[in-house]
Amino acid sequence: MHLAYPAVLSALLFCTGLYGVLARRNAILVLMSVELMLNAVNLNLVAFDVWLSRAAEETLHSGQALTLFTIAIAAAEIGIGLAIVLAVHRNRGTADIDKLRDTAEGHDPDTSDDDARTAPQAAESGRTGKAEATA
Amino acid sequence: MTTLAVLVPLLPFLGAVAGLLLGRTAPGFVRPLAVLPPLVALALAAVVAVRQGGDQTVNAATELTPTGSVPIELALYIDGFAALVAVLVAFVATCVQIYSTGYLRDDPRYPSYAALVSLFTSAMLLVVYSGDLIVLLVGWEIMGICSYFLVGHYWETPEARAASLKAFLVTKLGDVPFLIGLFALATDAGSFRITKVLDAVAHGGLDHPTLIALLLLAGVAGKSAQFPLHTWLPDAMAGPTPVSALIHAATMVAAGVYFIARLLPVFEASQAAMVVLAVMAAVTMIGSGLAALAQDDIKRVLAYSTIGQLGYMTGALAVGDRGAAVFHLLSHGAFKALLFLAAGVVIHAAGTNSLAAMSRMKDLSARVPDAYWTMTEALLALAAIPPFSGFFSKESVLGAAEHVATGHTAHAPGAAGWITLVAGLLAALLTAAYATRLWLLAFRGRGAEAPDHGRQPLTMTLVLWVLAAPSLALGAFTYRVLPDWFDGRDLTPTLTTSVVGTGVALIGGIVTYAAWRHTIAVTARVPLGAVAAHPEGDAGLVEAEAIATHEPAYGDLAYAPDPADPGRLLLGPLHRHAAVGFHLDALYTALFVRPVQAGATLVRFLDREVVETYVRGAGTLPRWLGTAVRRAQTGNLQTYVSALLAGTVVLAVAVVLVATGA
Numbered sequence: 022m023h024l025a026y027p028a029v030l031s032a033l034l035f036c037t038g039l040y041g042v043l044a045r046r047n048a049i050l051v052l053m054s055v056e057l058m059l060n061a062v063n064l065n066l067v068a069f070d071v072w073l074s075r076a077a078e079e080t081l082h083s084g085q086a087l088t089l090f091t092i093a094i095a096a097a098e099i100g101i102g103l104a105i106v107l108a109v110h111r112n113r114g115t116a117d118i119d120k121l122r123d124t125a126e127g128h129d130p131d132t133s134d135d136d137a138r139t140a141p142q143a144a145e146s147g148r149t150g151k152a153e154a155t156a
Numbered sequence: 157m158t159t160l161a162v163l164v165p166l167l168p169f170l171g172a173v174a175g176l177l178l179g180r181t182a183p184g185f186v187r188p189l190a191v192l193p194p195l196v197a198l199a200l201a202a203v204v205a206v207r208q209g210g211d212q213t214v215n216a217a218t219e220l221t222p223t224g225s226v227p228i229e230l231a232l233y234i235d236g237f238a239a240l241v242a243v244l245v246a247f248v249a250t251c252v253q254i255y256s257t258g259y260l261r262d263d264p265r266y267p268s269y270a271a272l273v274s275l276f277t278s279a280m281l282l283v284v285y286s287g288d289l290i291v292l293l294v295g296w297e298i299m300g301i302c303s304y305f306l307v308g309h310y311w312e313t314p315e316a317r318a319a320s321l322k323a324f325l326v327t328k329l330g331d332v333p334f335l336i337g338l339f340a341l342a343t344d345a346g347s348f349r350i351t352k353v354l355d356a357v358a359h360g361g362l363d364h365p366t367l368i369a370l371l372l373l374a375g376v377a378g379k380s381a382q383f384p385l386h387t388w389l390p391d392a393m394a395g396p397t398p399v400s401a402l403i404h405a406a407t408m409v410a411a412g413v414y415f416i417a418r419l420l421p422v423f424e425a426s427q428a429a430m431v432v433l434a435v436m437a438a439v440t441m442i443g444s445g446l447a448a449l450a451q452d453d454i455k456r457v458l459a460y461s462t463i464g465q466l467g468y469m470t471g472a473l474a475v476g477d478r479g480a481a482v483f484h485l486l487s488h489g490a491f492k493a494l495l496f497l498a499a500g501v502v503i504h505a506a507g508t509n510s511l512a513a514m515s516r517m518k519d520l521s522a523r524v525p526d527a528y529w530t531m532t533e534a535l536l537a538l539a540a541i542p543p544f545s546g547f548f549s550k551e552s553v554l555g556a557a558e559h560v561a562t563g564h565t566a567h568a569p570g571a572a573g574w575i576t577l578v579a580g581l582l583a584a585l586l587t588a589a590y591a592t593r594l595w596l597l598a599f600r601g602r603g604a605e606a607p608d609h610g611r612q613p614l615t616m617t618l619v620l621w622v623l624a625a626p627s628l629a630l631g632a633f634t635y636r637v638l639p640d641w642f643d644g645r646d647l648t649p650t651l652t653t654s655v656v657g658t659g660v661a662l663i664g665g666i667v668t669y670a671a672w673r674h675t676i677a678v679t680a681r682v683p684l685g686a687v688a689a690h691p692e693g694d695a696g697l698v699e700a701e702a703i704a705t706h707e708p709a710y711g712d713l714a715y716a717p718d719p720a721d722p723g724r725l726l727l728g729p730l731h732r733h734a735a736v737g738f739h740l741d742a743l744y745t746a747l748f749v750r751p752v753q754a755g756a757t758l759v760r761f762l763d764r765e766v767v768e769t770y771v772r773g774a775g776t777l778p779r780w781l782g783t784a785v786r787r788a789q790t791g792n793l794q795t796y797v798s799a800l801l802a803g804t805v806v807l808a809v810a811v812v813l814v815a816t817g818a
Contacts (some may be wrong), residue, residue, distance in 0.1 A: 039801065043794050118793055125791025 027137060034061035047118040048106045059095050063088045122128035157207060158216045161232055164200045164242060164282035165295075167193040172274035179267030180499040183329050183508035190270035191253045194277055198246035205239035209640065214778035217287060226342045233287025233350050236641030237482050241414055242284045244486050245407050247626075248493045249277040251619045252402040255497050258613030259398055269309060273402065276302035280407050280599075282416065289338050289348040292415070296334075296379070299408045300327050306403060307395040310700040319391040332374060332379020337371025340364065341422065350418060359420045369422060369429030372415075373436075380412030380466050383440040387740050389463055390447075393455040394511045397500030397699060400455060405462045405496050406489035413469040413485055414506070416480040424476055427569050434474035434572035438579030440467035443738060445586025449593060449723040454499050457594050461538065464490055464583055468553050476568035484549035487630045491537040491546055494623040498531035500699065501612050501620070503596060507700040511594065512718035517602035526617040528599055529623045535595050539588040539661050542654075548631035551649030551657055554580050558653050577653075584657050588664030593723050596672045625640035671722035678720040680758035 041054025070084025171193030217231035282295035310321030345356035381389035466679035472481035537546035560573030
């Protein structure tokens with residue numbers, strides 16, 4: 022198989038992921054797009070490893086080893102990411118990235134409209150979230 | 157002999173160190189540690205003086221370490237003058253320490269006070285015995301700093317704070333030229349040793365005698381409170397009375413006179429310096445006499461009197477007779493210390509330091525008989541009435557001046573003799589006048605009964621009688637013993653000056669008495685008085701309160717609006733000016749204090765408005781940049797990632813372009 026096919030595929034995957042990261046508003050979808058980008062890189066690693074090891078007399082397949090590594094780390098990362106999103110959703114009642122602007126310059130955490138408006142809602146969703154988690 | 161002499165300044169120093177270290181931990185040792193070292197030092201100084209006997213000069217030196225071009229040595233140089241002055245210093249210091257145990261018996265800061273007095277005593281003895289000018293300077297400056305601390309003993313009162321700063325700054329104003337003068341002298345003579353300097357002078361080795369003498373004179377004027385640097389001494393009376401007695405009457409202010417007496421040949425090498433000295437002495441004597449006549453605070457009268465008597469000593473030096481100068485130093489040290497200590501008792505008994513208030517108290521003399529009798533005697537000595545010691549010493553000064561004025565000597569200019577003689581006689585008149593006024597106002601008051609504060613502590617009254625002995629009897633040594641210790645020159649009073657001097661003194665006294673009789677009727681009609689709020693406190697507290705209440709009560713520190721004051725009648729329109737020391741303080745304020753303060757304001761302006769503008773300007777640009785960058789912080793994650801992407805693309809394109817060489 023020619024190297025161009027996996028390379029083009031991974032480029033497409035990467036661009037799709039990039040578009041998702043930049044354009045999606047739901048944090049879960051953003052995380053999924055990040056996964057797409059990671060996997061595009063994985064695909065590249067494997068393809069180039071195969072292509073390079075074909076010419077070499079001896080090889081350690083370090084590209085493939087690195088891919089396994091990346092998959093393991095990506096699993097851990099997505100676990101933490103999803104946990105954060107879950108916690109944010111419980112507190113704020115939303116996972117919309119456009120509404121999570123606490124780090125903006127000039128943002129006053131005390132008079133935050135998000136906080137004020139969503140506090141009871143968040144508490145409620147927190148309870149339901151906990152209930153779901155325990156159930 | 158050398159060991160004994162070294163122990164004399166060393167003992168009070170050790171006492172001071174021990175007193176400072178043990179003051180808090182072992183309060184029981186403080187009083188013995190204060191009194192015993194000066195007492196032992198007095199005994200040793202007396203032994204040294206007797207053994208020295210005026211014949212062989214003790215002259216020993218040791219060099220601790222080489223110090224470059226002109227060596228500095230730990231040297232002793234004890235001639236008859238040094239031996240006798242040391243005895244006086246140790247004697248007055250012992251008396252003052254004993255007196256202070258009673259005077260400041262309730263004072264919480266007594267340990268540090270006693271240690272500082274001991275340190276001062278040690279420094280003064282060092283100045284007296286030192287044979288090396290730099291070692292002398294060390295003692296000289298330690299005395300200055302001790303004076304600063306002790307004047308500011310009651311630092312709770314603004315008067316004491318201002319007075320201590322003023323005393324320090326004014327004396328330092330003289331000490332800077334003094335230091336330069338010492339360096340110039342050592343450069344010309346090739347040594348700091350007094351013996352070598354005197355040798356060099358004797359062989360005409362000084363290149364700039366007038367310059368050196370005038371520079372040294374500035375330091376002497378500051379320390380000995382001579383015109384124009386005398387203004388600190390009257391204000392220094394804000395310190396406790398024993399301090400005034402020891403430092404500002406008997407010893408430290410005499411150090412300047414003593415210094416000239418030691419190095420008199422250096423001054424005699426310049427005729428101009430001798431005339432300047434004589435003019436300084438004359439202005440000081442007459443001005444201080446007039447000012448003393450107008451003061452209301454009893455201690456300020458004595459302070460101006462001290463300035464005047466120091467003027468006599470500088471006058472004697474101006475006519476080249478150091479025997480007469482040091483003789484007057486000795487007798488003045490004794491009777492002026494007595495006057496101050498007695499004044500401390502009187503202030504305690506009366507509850508006020510104001511003569512106007514005392515003149516409205518009946519029977520103050522009966523309340524403090526010891527102070528009354530000893531003070532009377534000391535005032536007679538001050539007014540130079542025979543047979544008290546002041547008469548003999550003052551006549552020896554006047555006799556020396558007359559000797560020079562009539563042209564019998566070559567070592568001093570005749571002009572200096574005439575100036576000293578005329579000013580001395582005028583000052584004798586004024587001295588008798590203010591002494592009489594002080595005595596009449598303090599002890600011959602009319603009006604309400606004086607407050608009863610019980611008996612004064614024995615330590616305070618006993619010391620007065622101890623000090624009364626030399627005031628009475630020192631004159632008797634004029635004929636036999638004293639000339640041995642001094643240069644051997646005759647100190648006995650001559651007939652002409654004795655008659656004229658005593659005559660003008662009597663005239664001054666009688667005129668003042670007449671003026672007092674004239675104004676006595678007014679006294680009862682004008683009530684005045686500022687009496688301390690806590691008469692049951694110890695004497696130091698009463699005095700501090702008296703000084704602090706004088707200005708609120710009368711509107712001025714030195715002045716009281718008392719129409720019954722005989723001084724007001726005698727001085728006429730001069731009284732207003734004399735009361736404020738002839739406006740010298742105001743003049744110095746206008747000439748020096750205001751320009752310095754204006755300079756400080758200018759520097760402050762330059763610092764705040766000019767230098768800080770640059771600093772602030774340097775900070776402003778980064779702050780603007782920071783504000784602009786902060787705008788980019790929208791809080792939207794996707795914006796950040798977009799920027800990251802854009803940056804990456806730009807970099808990648810740039811790398812590709814560079815790599816392809818386009």
